[in-house]
Amino acid sequence: MPTFVRRRIVSSAIPLVVVVLGVFCLARLTGDPAKLYLPLSATPEMRTEFLARNGFDRPVLSQLLDYLGNVFTFDFGESLRTGQSAAGMALRAFPATLQLAGTTMLLAIVGAIVIGSWAAYRPNSVADRIASLLSMTAGSMPDFWFAIMGVLIFAVTLGWLPTSGVVGGPEVWVLPVITLLIRPFGVLVQVVRGSMVTALSAPYVKVARSKGASEPRVVFGHALRNAAPPVLTVAGDLTVGLVNGAVVVETIFGWPGIGKLMIDSILQRDFAVLQAAVLVTAVTIFALNILIDLCHALLDARVRQVVPA
Amino acid sequence: MSSTSTVALDVEGLSVDIRTPAGTARAVDGVGFSVRSGQTLALLGESGCGKSMTAQAIVGLLDPVAHVSDGAVRLDGTDLLTLDRAARRRLAGPGISIVFQDALTALNPVQTVGAQLAEPFRIHRGLSRRAARKRAMELMERVGIPDAGARMSAYPHQFSGGMRQRLLIAMAVALDPSVLLADEPTTALDVTIQSQIMELLRELRAERDMAVVLITHDLAVVAEQADHVVVMYAGRVVEAGPVKEVFAEPRHPYTKGLLESMPERVGRGTGLQSIKGSPPDLHSIPGGCVYQDRCPMVRDRCRTERPRLTVVDAEAGSDHSAACHFSEELAHA
Ligand SMILES: Nc1ncnc2c1ncn2[C@@H]1O[C@H](COP(=O)(O)OP(=O)(O)OP(=O)(O)O)[C@@H](O)[C@H]1O
Ligand code: SF4
Numbered sequence A: 001m002p003t004f005v006r007r008r009i010v011s012s013a014i015p016l017v018v019v020v021l022g023v024f025c026l027a028r029l030t031g032d033p034a035k036l037y038l039p040l041s042a043t044p045e046m047r048t049e050f051l052a053r054n055g056f057d058r059p060v061l062s063q064l065l066d067y068l069g070n071v072f073t074f075d076f077g078e079s080l081r082t083g084q085s086a087a088g089m090a091l092r093a094f095p096a097t098l099q100l101a102g103t104t105m106l107l108a109i110v111g112a113i114v115i116g117s118w119a120a121y122r123p124n125s126v127a128d129r130i131a132s133l134l135s136m137t138a139g140s141m142p143d144f145w146f147a148i149m150g151v152l153i154f155a156v157t158l159g160w161l162p163t164s165g166v167v168g169g170p171e172v173w174v175l176p177v178i179t180l181l182i183r184p185f186g187v188l189v190q191v192v193r194g195s196m197v198t199a200l201s202a203p204y205v206k207v208a209r210s211k212g213a214s215e216p217r218v219v220f221g222h223a224l225r226n227a228a229p230p231v232l233t234v235a236g237d238l239t240v241g242l243v244n245g246a247v248v249v250e251t252i253f254g255w256p257g258i259g260k261l262m263i264d265s266i267l268q269r270d271f272a273v274l275q276a277a278v279l280v281t282a283v284t285i286f287a288l289n290i291l292i293d294l295c296h297a298l299l300d301a302r303v304r305q306v307v308p309a
Numbered sequence B: 001m002s003s004t005s006t007v008a009l010d011v012e013g014l015s016v017d018i019r020t021p022a023g024t025a026r027a028v029d030g031v032g033f034s035v036r037s038g039q040t041l042a043l044l045g046e047s048g049c050g051k052s053m054t055a056q057a058i059v060g061l062l063d064p065v066a067h068v069s070d071g072a073v074r075l076d077g078t079d080l081l082t083l084d085r086a087a088r089r090r091l092a093g094p095g096i097s098i099v100f101q102d103a104l105t106a107l108n109p110v111q112t113v114g115a116q117l118a119e120p121f122r123i124h125r126g127l128s129r130r131a132a133r134k135r136a137m138e139l140m141e142r143v144g145i146p147d148a149g150a151r152m153s154a155y156p157h158q159f160s161g162g163m164r165q166r167l168l169i170a171m172a173v174a175l176d177p178s179v180l181l182a183d184e185p186t187t188a189l190d191v192t193i194q195s196q197i198m199e200l201l202r203e204l205r206a207e208r209d210m211a212v213v214l215i216t217h218d219l220a221v222v223a224e225q226a227d228h229v230v231v232m233y234a235g236r237v238v239e240a241g242p243v244k245e246v247f248a249e250p251r252h253p254y255t256k257g258l259l260e261s262m263p264e265r266v267g268r269g270t271g272l273q274s275i276k277g278s279p280p281d282l283h284s285i286p287g288g289c290v291y292q293d294r295c296p297m298v299r300d301r302c303r304t305e306r307p308r309l310t311v312v313d314a315e316a317g318s319d320h321s322a323a324c325h326f327s328e329e330l331a332h333a
């Protein structure tokens, strides 16, 4: 494995370790873990039995070792609500979130590249000003507000689109995707535009034109790849934001993903499931960061060069 | 000087305007010259006098703030300025091409040099990736890059400054253009490398019978490299002619000043900073002669009447010309 990948894995793993330990502490810092895990109606006997069964009465260090063992085997015990394995529930909910985030980001990135490049091609033209104004507005729109307005107008008042759920045709995707799309799209258009303005004014662009390259070849063959790194970085952060922020949109639209699972487990004090959901999310974000770095390295040979630490 | 060779590039009355926050300014004003195949014309002048603007106007690569407001640029008889974009693109490479000053930024940092060298063949000859790659490799060998086969898949940052300049030159001559412009191709390089690059340009010019326009502010380079010289000042041509004649007997006070500021022993990298004062601001070019504020010979007439570029000695049959009312006073000086 190339050195830069190894180095990056190590540095991205730090936040992951923090989350893992954080979850462990959280379960214990709040005082009585039995209160956290068991329903409010639990009897004192049930609590003692629960503490003993889960080893909460043992020394903290051995609890930590057990917990780490569980993390590595991805075993968080059973859900209070369903009795199913908590890890299984988290893993089953996760694809729905990933699909939603993936579709959204794909549309946002492709759209932003087209609009952003178009605006950057003639900086300060009327087209550029319009694109900048609209993307700035979109980039600062709170998504929950848009989600609620969307449901009110298109689902409740007009009845054109379903309010929630993933059962049904492609129309169930419309409102959640648009809601999630608006802000990342706005932000990305601005990043693409800025980055492309710089790239298009670089001398190598002139050289490409001096070789008789067509304008699409100049823009997409030469400039875009040079403009890509900041876009990639911001798109990565936005994707992380989408996965983290899935809670709001999934709740509003009843989308059965990890965000909704988290909210449901919090509301129903289903701590084992919450724990599994948090860790699945953390691992995904870790993997995403590595993926972004690999993309950076693919795009630019200078990144691949091993810089002595 | 072979007068048998044909005129490859003929520039006439070329003017370029730039839009700045302070208003429109004329950066290039009525510049004209012509270059024959197999010969080198040097465009000489201080920084900011409009050499690069002239070159970029000729190849049609001006920045959006600048545009050609007048003139003609004839390449093998065809006026490039009357062609549409597609027709100009077809000539970019096989007809006319340019080498830029800073080879690091002129090469695309994220593409292999092999891909960049192959690009002219892909665009104009429609060669397959493989065939274009082969041509690119031959080209790399031709410009003297050792181990070309292995270095095809290297990136620009893995080459030295001199090698990068060789790559740029290779790209520019890939399709045997009739005219090659070189905009200060060696300023960023050290002295030994500079002469190697100049040598390479000379060889390529001879072997491909190209007309070369060499932009420089180095008098020594002009002396050893060029057949003709065009001296520019504040966007205008102030003197032009065969290098030997112009250097032996400059007929414009500016050229004379430049030559006098050159050290006894001609060394490379001699800047043109030694004349007192500085060129006028483009937004407030004085009426009359552009050089009046720095000219030791200035008179009243210079402030009111613009001197035209005229042949200095009509009987001599040479095209040595100067734009000075009193140029005959410099004869045999
Ligand atoms: N993008 C631009 N915007 C505004 N003014 C410009 C721009 N580019 C060039 N100029 C001005 O146009 C004039 C001519 O510039 P040009 O680059 O042709 O000079 P040059 O002779 O090539 O100088 P150098 O030897 O420094 O390369 C200069 O006065 C410069 O300040
Ligand atoms: S015209 Fe006058 S100011 Fe201009 S160069 Fe000649 S003598 Fe000097």
Ligand SMILES: [Mg+2]
Residues within 6 Å of the ligand: B051, B052, B053, B183
């Ligand atoms: Mg220049």
